Amino acid sequence: MNKKTVKDLNVEGKKVLVRVDFNVPLDKEGKGTITDDTRIKAAFPTIDYLLEKGASVILMSHLGRPGGEAKKEFSLKPVADYLKEKYQDKFHFFPSDTVVDENVKESVKNLKAGDLCLLENTRYVKGETKNDPEFSKELASLADLYVNDAFGTSHRAHSSNVGVASILPSAVGFLIEKEISFMGKALENPERPFVAILGGAKVSDKIGVIENLISKVDTILIGGGMAYTFLKALGKEIGKSLLEEDKMDLSLKLLEKAKANNVKLLLPVDAVIADEIKEEIDTQIVDIDRIPVDKEALDIGPKTAELFAKEIKNAKTVVWNGPMGVFEVKGFDKGTNAIAEALSEVDGVTIVGGGDSALAVELAGLKDKISHVSTGGGASLEFLEGKDLPGISSIEDK
Numbered sequence: 001m002n003k004k005t006v007k008d009l010n011v012e013g014k015k016v017l018v019r020v021d022f023n024v025p026l027d028k029e030g031k032g033t034i035t036d037d038t039r040i041k042a043a044f045p046t047i048d049y050l051l052e053k054g055a056s057v058i059l060m061s062h063l064g065r066p067g068g069e070a071k072k073e074f075s076l077k078p079v080a081d082y083l084k085e086k087y088q089d090k091f092h093f094f095p096s097d098t099v100v101d102e103n104v105k106e107s108v109k110n111l112k113a114g115d116l117c118l119l120e121n122t123r124y125v126k127g128e129t130k131n132d133p134e135f136s137k138e139l140a141s142l143a144d145l146y147v148n149d150a151f152g153t154s155h156r157a158h159s160s161n162v163g164v165a166s167i168l169p170s171a172v173g174f175l176i177e178k179e180i181s182f183m184g185k186a187l188e189n190p191e192r193p194f195v196a197i198l199g200g201a202k203v204s205d206k207i208g209v210i211e212n213l214i215s216k217v218d219t220i221l222i223g224g225g226m227a228y229t230f231l232k233a234l235g236k237e238i239g240k241s242l243l244e245e246d247k248m249d250l251s252l253k254l255l256e257k258a259k260a261n262n263v264k265l266l267l268p269v270d271a272v273i274a275d276e277i278k279e280e281i282d283t284q285i286v287d288i289d290r291i292p293v294d295k296e297a298l299d300i301g302p303k304t305a306e307l308f309a310k311e312i313k314n315a316k317t318v319v320w321n322g323p324m325g326v327f328e329v330k331g332f333d334k335g336t337n338a339i340a341e342a343l344s345e346v347d348g349v350t351i352v353g354g355g356d357s358a359l360a361v362e363l364a365g366l367k368d369k370i371s372h373v374s375t376g377g378g379a380s381l382e383f384l385e386g387k388d389l390p391g392i393s394s395i396e397d398k
Contacts, residue, residue, distance in 0.1 A: 003180075003395045004171035006046060009145055011055035013113055017143035018046065018173065019160050019391075021150035021375060022061035022079045022118075032078040038362075039152070040082060042375050046149045046173035047116065051090070057116035058108055058142050059083075060099075060160050061150065068126030070097035076121050083118060092117040099125050100138040108142045122160045129158055136163025149173025152354070152376035154391030155383075161391035170395045175375065180392070182351055182372040183319075183383050191316035191348055192218055197308070197339060199224030200322030200356065203247045207254075208385035209321065214257050219264040219315075221308045223300045223324035223335060227268050230255065236289055239273070241297040266308065270301030272325065272332060279330050299325025300335035309342035316348035321381060323356045336360045344369035353380035 009016075020043040027033040034040070043059075050057050066074040080093035092115065094104045099120050111117060122128045127135035136159040140146070146168040148154070148161050154176065164170075172180075186194070194217045198206050203226045213220065222230060225242030232238045233248040234255075258265040267288075273295040274283045285301045286292075300308070305324075312318055320343060324335035337360070343350050344366040352361050352370050355377030361367050374380040379389060 002397050003392065004398050005177050006049060006147055006171050006173055008398060009147070009169070009171050011050055011053045011145060014055050014145055015058060015108065015111065015143040016050050016055045016145045016147055017058045017060065017139065017164060017168065018043075018050070018147045019150045019153075019164070020047075020059050020061050021152040022059075022076060023063050023152065024079065026078060030073065032081075034078055034082060037082065039375055040079065042175050043149055043173070046147065046175060049174070050147070051114050051116060054113045056111035056113055058111070059116060059118045060122050060139065061118075062123040062128070062153070062160070063121045064123075066121060066123050068123065068128070070120075070124045074121050074123070076118060080118050083116075087116060090115050094118070095120040097124060100142065105142065122158070125159075127159055129156070131157050131159050131163045133163065135159040136167060140164050140167040143168060146170040147173050148391055148395060149175045150391070151176050151179045151374070151379050153379070154376065154389040155379040155387070157390040157394075162394045165394040165396075172392065172395050176392060178372070179374060179376070179380070179383075182349070183374070183380065186317050186319055186349060186351055187216060187384070187386070190216070193315045194317040195219045195221065195311055195315040195319075197221045197223070197312070197318065197320040198322050199226065199324050199336070201225040201242055203229045203244055203251060205381075206322065207247075207250065208387070209381060210254050212384065212386040213319075214254070214261050214263055217263060219266070219311050220258060221266050221311060223268060223304070223308070223339075224322050226322070227300075228297060230267050231288060237291055237293065238297065239291040239293050239295045241271075241291065264311075266311065268300045268304040269307060270303045271297035272299040272301055272334070273297050274331075277326050277329055277332070281331065283331055299327075299332040302334075305335050305338035309338060312339070312342040313345055315346055318343060318346055318348070318350045319353065319384065320351070320357050321353035321355075321384060323360055327356070327360055337364050340364040340366050353377065353384060
C-alpha cells in the first residue's frame with residue numbers, strides 16, 4: 001500500500017483529527033445501549049498509538065441517518081459514555097448541534113497531549129454528505145493533521161474524509177491499513193486455490209464483484225436469493241423464489257465468461273423450501289429441479305452445503321460476501337452457518353466482507369477463526385469490485 005499511515009506522521013504535540021466509524025447498533029428500546037461494540041474496538045489501536053505518541057486526538061463519526069438535522073436519537077452520547085469508561089479523565093465529549101461551534105473550538109484548543117475528545121454526529125450537518133467545502137474547513141480548523149480510520153465510509157466522498165484530507169496533511173489508520181492489506185493481497189496476489197463465495201438477495205448487487213473476480217479466482221460459489229436468477233436463466237423451475245427477470249441474460253453471460261476463464265462456477269444443487277418466510281414453518285429439502293411452483297427456496301440444502309464446503313476447505317484464499325439464505329430466520333440459517341463453519345477450517349487466508357456475512361460469522365461464534373472480518377459492508381463490496389474508494393484515494397501517498 002502506498003498511502004501514508006499514522007506511523008509516517010510526526011504527531012507529538014499535534015492535534016490529530018481522526019475519522020472513525022462509530023456507526024454502532026443501539027437497542028430498539030431507545031435506552032441508548034450499544035448492542036455491538038466491534039466498530040469502536042476496531043479503532044482502539046490507532047487511538048492508543050496516537051495518544052502514546054503525545055498527540056491530542058479529536059474523534060469524529062456519523063451515526064445512522066439524521067438527514068442533516070440535530071436529532072437526539074442519533075446523538076453519539078452512548079458512544080461517549082462508552083469511551084469515558086475506557087479512557088476516564090483523558091476523555092471529553094464536546095456535543096454541538098452544528099458539530100463545530102466557538103465553544104467546541106475553544107475546548108479543542110485546550111486539549112492536552114494524551115487527551116482525546118469526541119465530536120457530535122457529523123451527519124447533523126447537511127453539508128457532510130455533500131462534501132461541502134465550508135463544513136470541511138470547519139472540521140479541519142480544529143487540527144494539524146488528519147487520519148482516516150473509517151473503512152466503512154471510505155466508499156463515500158464526505159466532508160469528514162475526502163473534504164478534510166484535501167486541507168490537512170493526511171494518513172490512514174491501522175484499521176484501514178489492515179483492510180487494504182488483506183483484501184488487496186487477496187485480489188492482487190492470492191495463494192491458490194482462490195475461492196469466492198457470493199450470496200445475498202440480488203444479482204444486481206453483485207454484478208461488479210463477479211465481473212471483477214472472474215479473472216482472478218479459481219472457483220465461484222453462488223448461493224442466496226441471487227442464485228435463483230441464474231437457475232431460472234438455465235431453464236430451471238424456481239417456484240416463488242427471488243428472481244430478477246431483467247438480469248437473466250446477464251447471468252448467462254457471466255456463466256459463459258466463467259467458462260471462458262476456466263473458472264468453476266457452482267450453483268445450488270438442492271434447496272430448503274417453504275410457503276413463506278416465518279419461524280417454525282414447515283420446510284422441505286428438495287433437489288434444485290424439484291422446486292414446486294407455489295413454494296419459495298429460502299436456503300441452500302445440505303448437499304449444496306457439502307459441495308460448497310469441500311471447495312472451501314481445499315482453498316488457500318477465500319473471500320465471502322453475502323449469506324446463503326434468509327439466515328436471520330431460524331430454519332433458514334443452516335446453509336449460511338455451514339459456510340461459516342467450513343471457512344473456520346481453512347488452512348489459509350479467509351476474508352469475510354462486512355454486513356450480513358460478518359454478522360453470520362459473529363452469530364456462529366467463529367469470528368476468531370477467520371483471518372479478517374471487514375468492518376465495512378458497502379466499502380468492502382466496492383473494493384472487491386475493483387472500484388476506487390474516495391476516502392482512501394484522497395489520502396497522501398508515501
